[in-house]
Amino acid sequence: MILIKILLSLFIFSPYVALAQEEYSFNLSEIEKEVEKKPYSVGGYLEFRPNLYWLDQDSAFYKLKFFNHSKRKTLDEYNFRLLLDASYQKGIANLFLRTNADLLESDLESDVDANILEGYMSLKPSPFFTVDLGKKTLNWGKGYAWNPVGFLQRPKDPDDPNLPLEGFIVASADYIKSFHGPLQTITLTPVLIPVSEDINDDFGEINHINFAVKLYLFFYDTDVDFMFLTGDSKPFSVGVDFSRNVTTNFEIHGEFAFINSFEKKFIDSNGNMFDETFDAKSYLVGIRYLTSFDTTFICEYYRNGTGLTVSEMKGFFALVDKGYDVFLNSGDDSLLTKTSSLAEKSYGKRNPMRDYLYLRISRKEPFDILYFTPSITGIYSLNDESYSLSPELLYTGITNLELRLKGGVIVGTRQTEYGEKQNDYRVELRVRYYFDAIKLLN
Amino acid sequence: MKKYITGIILVFFVATSSAFAIDGNELLKTVDRNLNPESFEMYRKLINIEPDGSKKEYIMYSVKKGRDKIASLYLSPASEKGRSTLRIGENMWLYIPNVGRPIRITSMQSVTGGIFNNADIMRLDYNAEYNCEKVEKEEGRYLLHLKAKTRAVAYDRVKMWADHNKLLPTRIECYASSGMLLKTLYFKELKDFGGSIVRPAIIETDSPLHKGYRSIMIFAKVKAKTFKDEVFTLPFISNLESLR
Numbered sequence: 267m268i269l270i271k272i273l274l275s276l277f278i279f280s281p282y283v284a285l286a287q288e289e290y291s292f293n294l295s296e297i298e299k300e301v302e303k304k305p306y307s308v309g310g311y312l313e314f315r316p317n318l319y320w321l322d323q324d325s326a327f328y329k330l331k332f333f334n335h336s337k338r339k340t341l342d343e344y345n346f347r348l349l350l351d352a353s354y355q356k357g358i359a360n361l362f363l364r365t366n367a368d369l370l371e372s373d374l375e376s377d378v379d380a381n382i383l384e385g386y387m388s389l390k391p392s393p394f395f396t397v398d399l400g401k402k403t404l405n406w407g408k409g410y411a412w413n414p415v416g417f418l419q420r421p422k423d424p425d426d427p428n429l430p431l432e433g434f435i436v437a438s439a440d441y442i443k444s445f446h447g448p449l450q451t452i453t454l455t456p457v458l459i460p461v462s463e464d465i466n467d468d469f470g471e472i473n474h475i476n477f478a479v480k481l482y483l484f485f486y487d488t489d490v491d492f493m494f495l496t497g498d499s500k501p502f503s504v505g506v507d508f509s510r511n512v513t514t515n516f517e518i519h520g521e522f523a524f525i526n527s528f529e530k531k532f533i534d535s536n537g538n539m540f541d542e543t544f545d546a547k548s549y550l551v552g553i554r555y556l557t558s559f560d561t562t563f564i565c566e567y568y569r570n571g572t573g574l575t576v577s578e579m580k581g582f583f584a585l586v587d588k589g590y591d592v593f594l595n596s597g598d599d600s601l602l603t604k605t606s607s608l609a610e611k612s613y614g615k616r617n618p619m620r621d622y623l624y625l626r627i628s629r630k631e632p633f634d635i636l637y638f639t640p641s642i643t644g645i646y647s648l649n650d651e652s653y654s655l656s657p658e659l660l661y662t663g664i665t666n667l668e669l670r671l672k673g674g675v676i677v678g679t680r681q682t683e684y685g686e687k688q689n690d691y692r693v694e695l696r697v698r699y700y701f702d703a704i705k706l707l708n
Numbered sequence: 709m710k711k712y713i714t715g716i717i718l719v720f721f722v723a724t725s726s727a728f729a730i731d732g733n734e735l736l737k738t739v740d741r742n743l744n745p746e747s748f749e750m751y752r753k754l755i756n757i758e759p760d761g762s763k764k765e766y767i768m769y770s771v772k773k774g775r776d777k778i779a780s781l782y783l784s785p786a787s788e789k790g791r792s793t794l795r796i797g798e799n800m801w802l803y804i805p806n807v808g809r810p811i812r813i814t815s816m817q818s819v820t821g822g823i824f825n826n827a828d829i830m831r832l833d834y835n836a837e838y839n840c841e842k843v844e845k846e847e848g849r850y851l852l853h854l855k856a857k858t859r860a861v862a863y864d865r866v867k868m869w870a871d872h873n874k875l876l877p878t879r880i881e882c883y884a885s886s887g888m889l890l891k892t893l894y895f896k897e898l899k900d901f902g903g904s905i906v907r908p909a910i911i912e913t914d915s916p917l918h919k920g921y922r923s924i925m926i927f928a929k930v931k932a933k934t935f936k937d938e939v940f941t942l943p944f945i946s947n948l949e950s951l952r
Contacts, residue, residue: 309789393950700789
């Protein structure tokens with residue numbers, strides 16, 4: 267807690283710290299030296315992210331996580347992260363690597379996790395034809411918080427959608443062609459995704475090779491993508507998305523996905539499992555609007571066609587309560603273990619229900635404080651009327667240092683998505699230092 | 709050489725023929741071509757200076773083609789490295805490597821913060837965005853009164869003072885549709901970049917809306933270069949480094 271207080275003080279007062287007072291001078295030849303290209307680069311960021319949670323002891327997810335621990339009202343977590351980006355270029359080949367190492371320290375656990383987020387070779391036989399082989403993220407879609415057409419990506423965190431995601435091992439290509447006229451660009455992106463016990467086993471059913479294609483058009487000043495995914499690891503899916511500026515400060519975007527024969531698994535309050543197979547339609551519509559006062563509004567409506575209904579969620583929450591009572595009365599945790607596994611697969615995923623509204627309002631540099639951006643984000647589950655609110659203060663005024671203070675308030679009655687989250691409130695500080703290792707070594 | 713001859717002819721024509729009015733739009737086109745070739749590459753250092761003297765610097769590589777296509781890649785600081793922007797007419801996108809896909813942005817926003825906004829950093833030719841409504845001849849310079857061609861342009865009106873002999877801007881004032889002065893750009897330090905490109909190496913700006921703050925743009929390695937149209941496409945935005 268003391269550490270959090272110190273870091274909060276640093277955050278609050280940092281905009282007023284006076285740096286160098288000298289008058290600016292420059293030398294053109296020095297700038298020319300600075301921009302010389304090297305065939306390699308190594309950089310990334312170091313991050314320290316303490317979190318403080320105020321727990322909701324009656325919630326389903328609190329019971330699932332803490333049933334075999336003594337009761338607690340708060341939880342401190344200290345997260346450290348090192349993200350490394352490296353690249354090397356030789357001839358038509360470019361190697362790219364992005365790794366992530368996380369360390370978590372809390373009263374409950376201590377965990378270290380290292381991961382290759384991306385690692386691939388990019389071959390460019392011509393400037394406008396590229397072949398990529400290796401682990402790569404393919405972030406499809408125009409939505410800010412959700413991407414129903416992101417057939418090849420892991421789900422984003424709508425509360426922090428700009429976090430880097432882990433890719434899948436793929437073979438992909440990009441072919442770009444430009445034209446004069448209303449249709450200015452066509453790009454074709456075919457992708458092969460093998461799935462086996464050793465490769466991409468979390469993508470879908472193993473021992474299949476899947477194929478996906480995206481066709482991008484820049485047509486009448488509008489970005490349009492058509493895409494599909496076929497193969498036996500996942501249901502056949504087809505989608506379309508678009509993005510367009512109506513005026514320079516008003517953008518609209520949307521996505522639509524059709525998922526053929528989607529198989530949904532759910533459980534009732536007695537622990538009976540059900541399978542339901544149906545054709546699902548998911549879509550998203552959104553806007554981005556910048557006012558003359560430098561305030562940006564991002565608003566999205568998301569229909570998750572594969573999502574769970576209110577009664578299916580209630581059945582799960584009732585089962586967790588039942589399992590918790592059994593554990594308290596007899597010490598038997600088998601029912602809680604079963605529901606825990608289901609929580610990981612579906613019920614505990616981000617936004618597992620059907621209809622959501624997203625609103626983010628951010629104001630750039632208010633009160634003449636350069637590089638300071640306060641914002642607030644709300645995610646509202648329309649089906650059960652529960653929601654989360656996350657106010658945020660971001661300061662980037664010190665070169666390569668990013669300071670973010672973020673709060674979280676979760677509101678919902680019992681047996682609602684947000685009402686059953688493990689915590690009611692949350693405060694997070696994120697201190698991120700970016701570095702260019704080559705420059706540091708020089 | 710060609711542009712000097714054009715400039716000299718234009719000056720001669722303007723100076724000797726009082727019977728003819730100055731064609732402001734032609735003059736504006738000449739100023740545009742004197743500032744940079746139609747297709748070129750350049751490096752820029754952008755410095756934001758705060759009232760207490762603290763500063764933040766960015767370096768970017770930019771390529772431009774024709775009247776309405778420009779793309780930029782941020783080379784430093786480390787926190788911005790790899791970010792790319794693309795502008796085709798009034799369409800603007802920002803690509804952030806961590807996010808992995810481009811998002812649409814607007815001209816009045818600022819990717820870097822400070823007084824320069826996206827429209828300043830990804831500036832198109834003035835004659836692509838403005839009509840010259842009136843030219844006044846002052847002592848050793850012209851004053852061009854520019855009006856935005858559409859409401860999509862970042863500044864509704866612009867006053868441009870251009871050197872009478874060199875036909876290069878020395879000062880530009882940018883106004884909102886309400887008539888409010890938004891910012892003033894000062895063009896300084898004429899430099900020969902080679903290949904007949906002689907232009908100011910520095911643009912300094914201040915704004916009555918941000919008293920005490922200054923932003924400076926320094927130009928380096930400005931060089932005429934032709935590019936394929938495919939460079940100025942959304943799928944290529946993450947590949948700008950390959951052009952350097």
